[in-house]
Amino acid sequence: MSAITTDAPQSTLSRIIAAGTHQRVLAFASLIVLLIGFSVASPNFMQTSNMLAILQATSVNGVLAIAVTLVIITGGIDLSVGTMMTFCAVITGVVLTYAGLPLMFGVIAAVLTGALCGACSGTFVAKMAIPPFIATLGMMLILKGLSLVISGTRPIYFNDTPGFSEISRGSLIGEIIPSVPIPNGVLILFIVAAVTAYILNRTVLGRYCFALGSNEESVRLSGVNTDRWKIAIYALAGSIVGIAGLLIASRLNSAQPALGLGYELEAIAAVVIGGTSLSGGRGSILGSLIGALIMAVLTNGLRVLSVAQEWQTVVTGAIIILAVYADMMRRNKTT
């Protein structure tokens, strides 16, 4: 294991970062174009309150996209993130509202629950060799069902936990600089993005994440316990999903047990728009963050322009296909 960590992936790593940078510039450019386009189209789009609404809308999907990015880079997929997020929120509700424990325990419970669920998915994939699509599809349904069972199909409210809604709705930045009341949920999104990007690009875990996605067999043949690393990556992704669970629960001041289905696809869409390859081995956290922002800007912008809802859906679908196509064309030219 130590042989690999010394020098071998160093050159591949730098190539990956270089490729990623290029991709991010492109994604970032389309984000800017969208922002300018909508601003020109509607005077109501570029307002502080609307920008904050977009950021707030990005926070949950952004955190989910970051979690899925990790799994996708290993060459896997995680369909369970939406319902896992709900499950973590419900467990937080049990800890805070039913058991009446202090806020900190709720936060820890959410992250641990996520990590545990992630570790389960990882074990199914690594040890039992179930394809990630199937393993996480199973987890998606298991967690959806468990959320309904535990909550008795009713929302769990957090009215008895002072400060809980501040996790997402409050604004620490706004207390320092009152003119930009960026909600804490957005702050948390950026912190999660920064920490995950660091783990992915600067630690052994991150290096194995890319290596597993590029060529799992050769990593295994060089004596690495790939199963263990894979489980660790799924667990890390799970704990990030736990944070998303906290964010959505705090934003709604309640754990909504039926929510969650469909959110995994939006997270995957954000990842793909951000230039992460679904075949694994390549991707970036910043890209996924920008992908999530593009989705939120697009949705909000079309709404502000009062585009009929049917057409909003059509446009969003078309953008996803165009984004991936443009990315593929670019890659074909470079290789």
Added chain:
Amino acid sequence: MLSRRTLVGALSASIALASAPAANAQEKIYIPLISKGFQHQFWQAVKSGADQAAEEFGVRITFEGPDNETMVDRQIDMLAAALANKPAAIGFAALDSQAAIPLLRQASEAGIPIIAFDSGVDSDIPMSTATTDNVAAAALAADKMAEFLGGTGTVAVVAHDQTSRTGIDRRDGFLNQIASEYPNIEVVSVQYGAGDQLQSTEVAKAILTANPGLGGMFGTNEGSAIGIVNAVREMGSVGVTIIGYDSGKAQTDAIREGLMAGAITQNPVGIGYETVKAAIAAMNGETLPAIIDTGFYYYDQSNIDNAEIQAVLYD
């Protein structure tokens, strides 16, 4: 290379620009309606009522709702986007009152009147709520049931749930009317089928098995009513008077066949219409009643094809 990628953005921006003139050309009063749903027939009927009022009063409306009734956060994002357009008033049907209150408060502080519709909002922020008087509608169902039974016999209720406002109001509206007006009718069972057709079928079959000679059954929404119809059909029970709620093809078919005696229908078109009308009144500073009853009808074989009834039924 860069241009390929920006193409994506440019395309969406041009879509944005293309649709912009439509949004800005007419300086009409703008009233967004944020609904609980969008693609169900019921909500499309609400939308058509709102469109009708918009045309009549010369205002511009938009009608949006999340893909399903679990997406509480998506509904809040819709509300946030609607606020960005500085609307004159807002129509809102809350999926979860609590989650929406911070934004609703923000709107009301900005002087934007809010009209709740369908199920309302548990708060004093909305100036009025346009909704069906479910208690009165269910009481009418009880009256019709008593008429069929000749004022004596046994009845059972299959309700959709015991927690939602509509579930509670329809159940209690029916039960209270029976208790106060028809002392010789006995309610033998009230059970819940989650509004799910299959689950309601099982519940209704259990009731029929446990109560031979049952005189009548009331289903509190579309799924519950269809469940009762299925149960009677599967068990071949005779002599059970069925009264349903809302419409939908299975229910209207059962009424045409004579298997179901009749049903209560809400007036979704009226809900949409009254919401927009109330929003305009609120905007002009008129005082509004706390509840605007949008009406309901009882329909059966005799009047199902009347224009008035057909206008509020959906398949």
